[in-house]
Amino acid sequence: xxxxxxxxxxxxxxxxxxxxxxxxxxxxxxxxxxxxxxxxxxxxxxxxxxxxxxxxxxxxxxxxxxxxxxxxxxxxxxxxxxxxxxxxxxxxxxxxxxxxxxxxxxxxxxxxxxxxxxxxxxxxxxxxxxxxxxxxxxxxxxxxxxxxxxxxxxxxxxxxxxxxxxxxxxxxxxxxxxxxxxxxxxxxxxxxxxxxxxxxxxxxxxxxxxxxxxxxxxxxxxxxxxxxxxxxxxxxxxxxxxxxxxxxxxxxxxxxxxxxxxxxxxxxxxxxxxxxxxxxxxxxxxxxxxxxxxxxxxxxxxxxxxxxxxxxxxxxxx
Amino acid sequence: xxxxxxxxxxxxxxxxxxxxxxxxxxxxxxxxxxxxxxxxxxxxxxxxxxxxxxxxxxxxxxxxxxxxxxxxxxxxxxxxxxxxxxxxxxxxxxxxxxxxxxxxxxxxxxxxxxxxxxxxxxxxxxxxxxxxxxxxxxxxxxxxxxxxxxxxxxxxxxxxxxxxxxxxxxxxxxxxxxxxxxxxxxxxxxxxxxxxxxxxxxxxxxxxxxxxxxxxxxxxxxxxxxxxxxxxxxxxxxxxxxxxxxxxxxxxxxxxxxxxxxxxxxxxxxxxxxxxxxxxxxxxxxxxxxxxxxxxxxxxxxxxxxxxxxxxxxxxxxxxxxxxxxxx
Numbered sequence: 001x002x003x004x005x006x007x008x009x010x011x012x013x014x015x016x017x018x019x020x021x022x023x024x025x026x027x028x029x030x031x032x033x034x035x036x037x038x039x040x041x042x043x044x045x046x047x048x049x050x051x052x053x054x055x056x057x058x059x060x061x062x063x064x065x066x067x068x069x070x071x072x073x074x075x076x077x078x079x080x081x082x083x084x085x086x087x088x089x090x091x092x093x094x095x096x097x098x099x100x101x102x103x104x105x106x107x108x109x110x111x112x113x114x115x116x117x118x119x120x121x122x123x124x125x126x127x128x129x130x131x132x133x134x135x136x137x138x139x140x141x142x143x144x145x146x147x148x149x150x151x152x153x154x155x156x157x158x159x160x161x162x163x164x165x166x167x168x169x170x171x172x173x174x175x176x177x178x179x180x181x182x183x184x185x186x187x188x189x190x191x192x193x194x195x196x197x198x199x200x201x202x203x204x205x206x207x208x209x210x211x212x213x214x215x216x217x218x219x220x221x222x223x224x225x226x227x228x229x230x231x232x233x234x235x236x237x238x239x240x241x242x243x244x245x246x247x248x249x250x251x252x253x254x255x256x257x258x259x260x261x262x263x264x265x266x267x268x269x270x271x272x273x274x275x276x277x278x279x280x281x282x283x284x285x286x287x288x289x290x291x292x293x294x295x296x297x298x299x300x301x302x303x304x305x306x307x308x309x310x311x312x313x314x315x316x317x318x
Numbered sequence: 319x320x321x322x323x324x325x326x327x328x329x330x331x332x333x334x335x336x337x338x339x340x341x342x343x344x345x346x347x348x349x350x351x352x353x354x355x356x357x358x359x360x361x362x363x364x365x366x367x368x369x370x371x372x373x374x375x376x377x378x379x380x381x382x383x384x385x386x387x388x389x390x391x392x393x394x395x396x397x398x399x400x401x402x403x404x405x406x407x408x409x410x411x412x413x414x415x416x417x418x419x420x421x422x423x424x425x426x427x428x429x430x431x432x433x434x435x436x437x438x439x440x441x442x443x444x445x446x447x448x449x450x451x452x453x454x455x456x457x458x459x460x461x462x463x464x465x466x467x468x469x470x471x472x473x474x475x476x477x478x479x480x481x482x483x484x485x486x487x488x489x490x491x492x493x494x495x496x497x498x499x500x501x502x503x504x505x506x507x508x509x510x511x512x513x514x515x516x517x518x519x520x521x522x523x524x525x526x527x528x529x530x531x532x533x534x535x536x537x538x539x540x541x542x543x544x545x546x547x548x549x550x551x552x553x554x555x556x557x558x559x560x561x562x563x564x565x566x567x568x569x570x571x572x573x574x575x576x577x578x579x580x581x582x583x584x585x586x587x588x589x590x591x592x593x594x595x596x597x598x599x600x601x602x603x604x605x606x607x608x609x610x611x612x613x614x615x616x617x618x619x620x621x622x623x624x625x626x627x628x629x630x631x632x633x634x635x636x637x638x639x640x641x642x643x644x645x646x
Contacts, residue, residue, distance in 0.1 A: 229420070
């Protein structure tokens, strides 16, 4: 059987091999790797038109949100000393007209982007953390733990979220943090489902058994082997969840359950609705925040699709 | 003292369809610097033994007997101690290296992992050691930053070998290390394993279904059938002069090229391996045995002496007590 010990190897053997690279600082190596990986990622992402449009939209809105305090003076948003008369049509001074107090709708919309984005991101972080934790714990440990986690997930999955959110919001009170909490609490179940399913498949792979034979602890197995393999699912889900969270925030605000002291797009629509903007034909008050919500949601969704394409080479067009 | 001592090992899988006794009373020892080859058909319990030695089976699986690695009884260790023994006491080269590597992590990191999990070295030192290990198994050290998909099958198996050596274990379990590799690469990997084993004085348990491989690598061979060892002895003797009819069939299944006796007559063994849930009574091999006699279905066989330094579980061997009676 073993008759050809001098046969060249199926690979580069010592002879032509470069001298072993002096192992550098592992941290530096990791940083270099990340930089390279990011550059490669960008190269692929750039090719997606949809992704680029989404990204440009998103960057614009994020820039707007960050720069809001510079563009709009906080005093102009007060109801006591508004800059204009109520219900002014769009004009040179107020490009989007004014609301019932005489505040510039443009200012409101610019400022509102802050809350909408903050809530969107914060609620998503919560959704992902809770969803991933519940999904991985259930899927990895199995047995009774899984039954329990599954029951919990199913429970949150079948509960109609708006009534629950209304109840939670009215119990916890109307504040920004509570809005985030309510959205986070009511939307993690879907993520947990996806993550659990993926964990179940990953944990049976031979390399997980190998790592266990290696003497790895449960924590090590989960954090080093399962999580990295489940990450694409979580990641692809994240971007879409941001869009949903922003919509959820709008919904809650529209129902009058948002933070009354902060300005958000949903809140502006709520105020307009409340003041009868619809029947009075005050379109400039109602439509701009609506369009902004659409655009941001669309931007996230477009980025999500583009990311999916980058992360999942199978659906990438050649 | 032997590095690995397995005594009366029973492994029973619990399934919905009832208990499946996959290993039924297996004992063997491996000394430092020695290689024991374990051979047998698919499903005879070879890999189950490998899993039982490091207690990798699910907690539901029943394991009885004792497995002693370096003086520690693996089967009674607490989880923390067990984790410490895994890989430092005994490591495994898994079958199918293609799947035993995590596809999203670099191969170097996965070897480093083995070292840092046991806190044998810091990450920087572990990387240096990993580079050395890769060189040792014939891979250039720059491969340390490759992903598994950038390596060929043979290269991946080399990575697995490097990984198995990472914590300087006293025992290496090679579980069909050459399956899924083409013959040329297979020969190279075997060559590498053998030379590393000699160089480092490792004890090795080499599991395969390919007897001809064992003759090259192993000092002693144990043949398994239906969860039991049915023949055991020095590698050369067992292969060239098998005592048990099953071993004869296994050895006969590899035609000697150029030997006229094999021409046009591939020797095989009829029938299927027994269902572990319904092992035949007496000698489990009797339904397929060409040399079965009247007592076989009822005789409880055990390993009897079959010549110098050899044992086999068959009525026909010299040490079998029943043989004298049946001749009368």
